[in-house]
Amino acid sequence: MSVYLDHAxxxxxxxxxxxxxxxxxxxxxxxxxIHAGGxxxxxxxxxxREDLAGVLGCEPIEVVFTSGGTESVNLALxxxxxxxxxxTDAVVLPDGEHHATLDTVEWLAAHEGARVEAVRIDRVGxxxxxxxxxxxxxxxxxxALVANNEIGTVNDAAALxxxxxxxxxxxxxxxxxxxxxxxxxxxxxxGTSALSVSAHKIGGPVGVGALVVARAAxxxxxxxxxxxxxxxRSGTQDVPGxxxxxxxxxxxxxERLAEGERLAALRARLVAGVQAAIPEVELLGDxxxxxxxxxxxxxRGASGETLLFLLDQAGISVxxxxxxxxxxxxxSHVVLAMGRSDAEARSVLRLTxxxxxxxxxxxxxxxxxxxxxxxxxxxxxx
Numbered sequence: 001m002s003v004y005l006d007h008a009x010x011x012x013x014x015x016x017x018x019x020x021x022x023x024x025x026x027x028x029x030x031x032x033x034i035h036a037g038g039x040x041x042x043x044x045x046x047x048x049r050e051d052l053a054g055v056l057g058c059e060p061i062e063v064v065f066t067s068g069g070t071e072s073v074n075l076a077l078x079x080x081x082x083x084x085x086x087x088t089d090a091v092v093l094p095d096g097e098h099h100a101t102l103d104t105v106e107w108l109a110a111h112e113g114a115r116v117e118a119v120r121i122d123r124v125g126x127x128x129x130x131x132x133x134x135x136x137x138x139x140x141x142x143x144a145l146v147a148n149n150e151i152g153t154v155n156d157a158a159a160l161x162x163x164x165x166x167x168x169x170x171x172x173x174x175x176x177x178x179x180x181x182x183x184x185x186x187x188x189x190x191g192t193s194a195l196s197v198s199a200h201k202i203g204g205p206v207g208v209g210a211l212v213v214a215r216a217a218x219x220x221x222x223x224x225x226x227x228x229x230x231x232x233r234s235g236t237q238d239v240p241g242x243x244x245x246x247x248x249x250x251x252x253x254x255e256r257l258a259e260g261e262r263l264a265a266l267r268a269r270l271v272a273g274v275q276a277a278i279p280e281v282e283l284l285g286d287x288x289x290x291x292x293x294x295x296x297x298x299x300r301g302a303s304g305e306t307l308l309f310l311l312d313q314a315g316i317s318v319x320x321x322x323x324x325x326x327x328x329x330x331x332s333h334v335v336l337a338m339g340r341s342d343a344e345a346r347s348v349l350r351l352t353x354x355x356x357x358x359x360x361x362x363x364x365x366x367x368x369x370x371x372x373x374x375x376x377x378x379x380x381x382x
Contacts, residue, residue, distance in 0.1 A: 007354030008294065010200045021205060058186035075211050078107075092132065124284075173189065177291065263357070264293075271297070273362070293357070297348065299376070310372040
């Protein structure tokens, strides 16, 4: 038996993305070259940029292709910091952000003198808009998740963007976890300077992402060379990757509503089944305003790492939702930021469903978890 419930980490490659990548790979030419082959590659690249822009609700010229979500976040945060208004030194940073954001801001604080203005998240992991707005005045830049990648809670991106616009502070939104699952519209979120997305979360290839950069924004580039992509990301552009990303994004958006309903029903079945078998289990995050395929569960008295390994032995792939750096498991920083204890932050599993998930997958997990939980509790008590 093989059950994959870790779609938030990476998702299976879509046939449309695979076909687009292979077709684009047959076009021989550098998109920056002026000969016929180069211009054919250029046309395909710009069509891909236009298709992705249509999904993201932005202008094609605002789409900067990158190597993934992490590079997009780094370009946004470091670039906006280096291009910040004179006399500003604060980065408005909500608790519970993705480590790509946390680590980038930590670097800015350590090496560039940035001052961090932390913003709390509430008991369900949502960014408090009033606290976010209160931290903005005089800030150099602000950042926020559209949807929390770990616990699945969806934030009020429109309200956060409006607050940043009112304060005149450049805002970066991380939409990596949100794309393909909830509406994403750069133009609708007025006040947003930059927005990060990634291909492999929606059935595109690993190693491809994008940063939407508003025409009015002026981040400083991380990479310098040929001046491609408005000078924001120099280097030979990955035409097959862009084509595959665009194909995946168009397919994901086309099926988003129907697939969201299907995944929400599967998640409800999963949570109800697990809680019926193990009453101690608690669903974390907002029970309603959450990513449709996300079930973030707290297993009191059991180690999330132990549960993960026991399920893996049974052929079931899940995540603890915690960071694992240098081989050392850490408690979930998101769960801690929600006001939970260290023990609770070490007792969570993130089960995320996706396009290939089935009722049989859910039932297999529900059947396997009670035994795994009993073993994990026994192991913790020794």
